[in-house]
Amino acid sequence: MDSTDLSVLNTTIDWLEAGRRTALATVVETWGSSPRPLGAWLAIRDDGQVVGSVSGGCVEDDLIDRVRNGELANDVPELVTYGVTRDEAARFGLPCGGTVRIVVEPEPDLATLRILRERIASKRLTARELDTCTGRSTLRDATRGDAFSFDGRVMRTIYGPRWRLIVIGAGQLSQYVCDMALATDYELIVVDPREEFAEGLANQAITFRRDMPDDAILDLGVDTHTAIVALTHDPKLDDMALLEALKSPAFYIGAIGSRTNTAKRRERLAMFDLSQHEIDRLHGPVGLFIGARSPAEMAVSILAEITAAKYQVPIVQKRAIAQDDLAQRHDRLDAMSSACSV
Template sequence: MDTMDAQVLNAALQWAAQGHRFATVTVARTWGSAPRPPGAWMVVRHDGQVVGSVSGGCIEDDLIHRVTHGEFNGTAPLALKYGVTTEEANRFNLPCGGTLELVLEPSTDLTALETLRSLTHSGALARRTVDLTAGTTRVEPGERADTLQWTGQVLTTVHGPRLRLLLIGASQISRYVAPMAHALGYEVLVCDPREEYYASWDVPNSRWLPGMPDDVVLGIQPDVHTAIVALTHDPKLDDLALMEALRSPAFYVGALGSKANNARRKARLKEHFELQADELERLHGPVGLPIGSRTPPEIAVSLLAELTQVKNQLHQQPTVRSACTTPADGVSV
């Protein structure tokens, strides 16, 4: 679960323990240029306190006003739309064509939230389903193939560490990459067979995987939500891991090093491991966006910036384009 998701969930459970009433709001679908993606959520307390976000701020202001004035005093979840008309788009400062469809739960199921926290805190994926017709919410273990679904009556969202980052090498750079990646919502995995590195690894929110890097790559069964970065500078460790990573569905595979080192690395992978040209083309190296980084924290920023760029290009939610003057299906509430 990414940092913002966790903040929303923790606030909801804390408010419930303190006896506060609150509403939960989730972005179910967007059209055009929307400020927040489907799945983004927030909680609004009866006195106007807010944690999380579903837009750039104007929609939050409207929701706060409506919640604090008792508009949503029922218990059944309902759908809301913002930006259906040009007047609404201007009123709520939405971009041209931008429309949001939200699911609002006036009375959130606390048992479901507790289950959600239990699953995500254990490192598992959770699938949360809100059924507007039945007026129910359920949370159950999720699978990595699960995606956000919205039928107009049933909203299913996925929570937990959907993205994984495997770092090959417990280097100084890894010590900066790991906490930054955790803040970005990654489950951070670290592998380094060198005992001296294992003995000194004390970075929170990361999980150490023992064994040789190539075995670890195979063991985690990389999928399209997995990124793998080799940071040891040791071909005996990096090359074997990269061989398996480049043959996997991992959405990002990278290796630290200069352009010259990367060229030599590709030559080794081709000669000794018979990787094909299309597999070698998947290798990001030198890793990171060219921001002139020199120090370990700067390299970490560069690496994660490129990782974010690739992830957003590949995993972005499709939207249905509409002109400002073309209303979306349904009636605005």
């Protein structure tokens, strides 16, 4: 679940528990350019306070006025459309003449929202189905392949971590990668059997496992919504993970290392039961080239590459400097990462 929408859920529950009338707005359809995805949330309190966004700021003011002035239905959800005409698109600041349709719930059910939050906290993928004719909402189990839908009456929104990132290694670089991944809707699993990292990463949102990387990947049931990145800089651990990861349907598989070390890794992997096609799936050196010099900047480049793979965007930011300079820079970053991990 998007971190922004989780904040909306928490705040909505707080407002309702405090006895404040709160409307919940959800993006259900868009045409043209739209800054917010389907299912994005905006909560509007009776005094005009808001949290979240349904248009990046284009139509929020009008929605706030409608809710505060009682212009929307008070008993059942209402469908509101913005930007149907060129004039309206210009009035509400919708880019490129875009159009957005929003379902506004005047009385979201507090008990249902509480259960939804509990399910998200326990990492259970959940579908919330809202009947816009009655206002009744129900919760059901969902799968990673499920998506938002709206048929004109029933709105079905998916909550919980739909994407998963498995990180091999619990060093400093892994900490930065995990912090950024948590903010971008990933379920985080860190695997590191080394004694010096027995405490794992100090974040309750991260699942820490001390088994061997290959065993963990087999046990976790990798699917097409999973990314795997090996960051220990120890071939014995990273290679073990890659041997199973490259045979899985994971949408991204990467490993830290310079071009020289990556070439040696590919040679080692070819000695096992991996096809050339499977070995070619490996992203290495890991991350986009952005001139990163610190572990935090390296984490930015890694998450950027994973994001590109997630949305099937061509990965081209690997060629910004000469081959020899790039290899030397990655060797320096490798040394830096190793130093930060001890």
